[in-house]
Amino acid sequence: MDNNSKKRIAILGGGPSGLFMYKRLVESGKNDFDVEIFERKAQLGSGMPYSTEGANNEHITNVSGNEVPDIVTPMSEWIHHAPEELLKRFNIDPNKFNDYKVFPRLLFGEYLAAQFDMLCKTASKAGINTQIHFQTIVADIKYDLKSNTVEVETTDGQIKEFDFAIICTGHNWPKSHEGKIPGYYDAPYPPQKLIQRLNHAVAVKGSSLTAIDAVRTMARHNGSFEFDENGGLHFKVLPESSEFKIMMHSRSGMLPAVRFHLEDSHLSNDSLLTKEEIDEHRKNNNGFLSLDFIFEKNFKEIFRERDSKFYEQIRDLSIEEFVDEMMELRERLDPFQLLRAEYVQAEKSIKRQESIYWKEMLGVLSFAMNHPAKYLSAEDMQRLQKVLKPLISIVIAYVPQKSCEELLALHQAGVLDLIPVGDDSSVEPQTEGGILYHFTDESDKKQSVYYKTFIDCIGQPHLQYNDFPFKSLVNQKAISPARLKFKSNEAGHTAFMQNKDTVQKDEAGEYFMNVSGIAINDNFQVIDQYGAFNKNLYIMAVPYIGGLNPDYSGLDFCEAASLQIVQDLLQD
Ligand SMILES: Cc1cc2nc3c(=O)[nH]c(=O)nc-3n(C[C@H](O)[C@H](O)[C@H](O)COP(=O)(O)OP(=O)(O)OC[C@H]3O[C@@H](n4cnc5c(N)ncnc54)[C@H](O)[C@@H]3O)c2cc1C
Structure with missing residues (x-):
């Protein structure tokens, strides 16, 4: 960058991450930079989940207005200026808009687009000069080491040079069999493809929010929901879909937990470990962050004052024991019975504005743990993934009330059921169409069930280093695969002998476990194959940084990561 000129900043992808990045720049109080935004679509802000790429009219957010991080105007204010057509479409009276309720994702997309417009003004x-390149796809990115600049190439053949670029290209759902095997869907998105009359059983892999999106769409096109005189919701299947049924397949046959009132709407807590405390702990722990330490300080300790009864209950439990205890109840009860009980409990929580505190704190723990997760040992990352993550993903799914009501109505109508499957289950696509679902049933019998329609609903997969879309950066060795060091050489050696594809030994004899995606530092800067971070290139695209940031997603992530990046990028 020449001293007299302004910094040239590129935001690659104009979804929610790009929106928050732009907001941070615009509100930085500085203007010694120009911004160019590259967006594949004709609209900014809505990204994938809040546009027709990720939602139909029936799909809702899992956050309420008061839980959306600040952008320019709150949702409750914008709704009064929303286009008439939109309000009509979603049957919303702005004067009755409830900031504590979730809302349609497509409506939210329009809100985000409007926020982008306001920020531009x-x-x-x-x-601050802003240039927006609509309907422009970034095809490749190169880094020029000599000039410390980033070259952005678009599919229309243009190449532009920037001093800084932030990759905000977001979700990516790779296709394996969709389009080749009739009735096979790699993801339920875009959901328009599920608008089908189905007179047979459909297999859904997964039972979380992605699965619920698919269920809500298919149900609407094969029957209807009706309220009885007491306000109870019922589902009536269409005569021509009399054989329609949805079979969700989930690990241990569990459903995710229901959304409740959050005491702190932004997943934080004053007692969380500070960066300095984490650094101090790492100094005394060979550079590693201990999962037990984080669990102790960012979870258990918080209850000492706040809920001494719960604290006594969990004080002496290890992570493994805590998870066992919390899962035990879920495993024991019928999942739909538990869903009903949690629904009642969550309704009370929302009505009284009282949190279900341990669940809220588990969400806070999960969020707070992400940023320093790159300092976990390989052993602790395995524990996090195998032990804590299954509980966290169930508890922090925050299934909205409306979705619960529909799931319960569908189950009651005999249209929706859950099949517990284990790690040994597999899906075998059939060339003539459909799949065979192989699993071991509850009485230990091997089953292989044919389904004409199959939808993979496990959610956004963590993508691998080899999936990284901007190949010049790979070829230049400007990015590197994410990996974590084993704390114990012995454990590393054992893992290495078992699986040489995922565990590596370096020249110094130390062992590393490959995790998914690319390596980044604390400021979301990419790290090259020689271990140096790139001063000019940042990444917020969650699918490619999932290995070191195991549970990052959502608007809270967009808010937190963009702050971290802008503080680094605009420092003098
Ligand atoms: C179905 C679904 C529902 C969700 N619901 C919620 C919710 O209710 N609450 C919540 O907090 N979080 C939710 N999330 C989490 C969600 O990940 C984030 O809210 C958000 O979408 C992340 O924004 P993003 O900009 O990183 O990615 P995206 O939303 O994917 O946006 C990326 C943008 O980049 C553009 N782009 C991609 N590639 C290129 C390219 N090569 N060149 C140019 N432009 C490109 C895309 O067109 C898009 O506009 C949901 C996620 C999913 C998948």
Whole structure:
């Protein structure tokens, strides 16, 4: 960058991450930079989940207005200026808009687009030049080591040079069999493809929010929901879909937990470990962050004052014992019975605005743990993934009330059921169409069930280093695969002998476990194959950084990561 000129900043992808990145720049109080935004679509802000790429009218957020991080105007204010057509479409009376309720994702997408517009106006007033390239796809990115600049190449053949670029290209759902095997869907998105009359059983892999999206769409096109005189919801299947049934397949046959009132709407807590405390702990622990330490300080300790009864209950439990205890109840009860009980409990929590505190704190723990997760040992990352993550993903799914009501109505109508499957289950696509679902049933018998329609609903997969879309960066060795060091050489050696594909030994004889995606530092800067971070290139695209940030997603992530990046990027 020449000393007299402004910094040239590129935001690659204009979804929610790009929106928060832009907001941070616009509100930085500085204007010594120009911004260019590259967006594949014709609209900014809505990204994948809040546009027709990820939602139909029936799909809702799992956050309420008060839980959306600040952008420009709150949802409750914007709704009064929302286009008439939108309000009509979603049957919303702005004067009755409830900031504590979830809302349609497509409506939210329009809100995000409007926020982008407002930010552009603010930027212009502040003397920040913004150039937006709509319907422009970034095809490749190169790094010029000599000039420390980033080259952005678009599919229309243009190449532009920037001092800084932030990769915000977001979700990516790779296709394996969809389009080749009739009736096989790699993901339920875009959901329009599930608008089908189905007179047979459908297999859904997974039972979390992605699966619930698929269930809500298919149910609407094969029957209808009706309220009885007491306000109870019922489902009536269409005569021509009399054989329609949805079989969800989930690990241990569990459903995710229901959304409740959050005491702190932004997943934080004053007692969380500070960066300095984490650094101090790492100094005394060979650079590693201990999972037990985080669990102790960012979870258990919080209850000492707040809920001494719960604290006594968990004080002496290890992570493994805590998870066992919390899962035990879920395993024991019928999942739909538990869903009903949790629904009642969550309704009370929302009505009284009282949190279900341990669940809220588990969400806080999960969020707070992500940023420093790159300092976990390989052993602790395995424990996190195998032990704690299954509980966290069930508890922090925050299934909205409306979705629960529909799941219960479908189950009651005999249209929705859950099949517990274990790690040995597999899905075998059939060339003539459909799949065979192989699993071991509850009486230990091997089963292979044919389904004409199959939808993979496990959610956004963590993508691998080899999936990284901007190949010049790979070829230049400007990025590197994410990996974590084993704390114990002995454990590393054992893992290495078992699986040389995922465990590596370096020249110094130390062992590393490959985790998914690419390596980044604390400022979300990419790390090259020689271990140096790139001062000019940042990444917020969650699918490619999932190995070191195991549970990052959502608007809270967009808010937190963009702050970290802008503080680094705009420092003098
Ligand atoms: C179905 C679904 C529902 C969700 N619901 C919620 C919710 O209710 N609450 C919540 O907090 N979180 C939710 N999330 C989490 C969600 O991940 C984030 O809220 C958010 O979408 C992440 O934004 P993003 O900009 O990183 O990615 P995306 O939303 O994927 O946006 C990426 C943008 O980049 C553009 N782009 C991609 N590639 C290129 C390219 N090569 N060139 C140019 N442009 C490109 C895309 O067109 C898109 O606009 C949901 C996620 C999913 C998948």
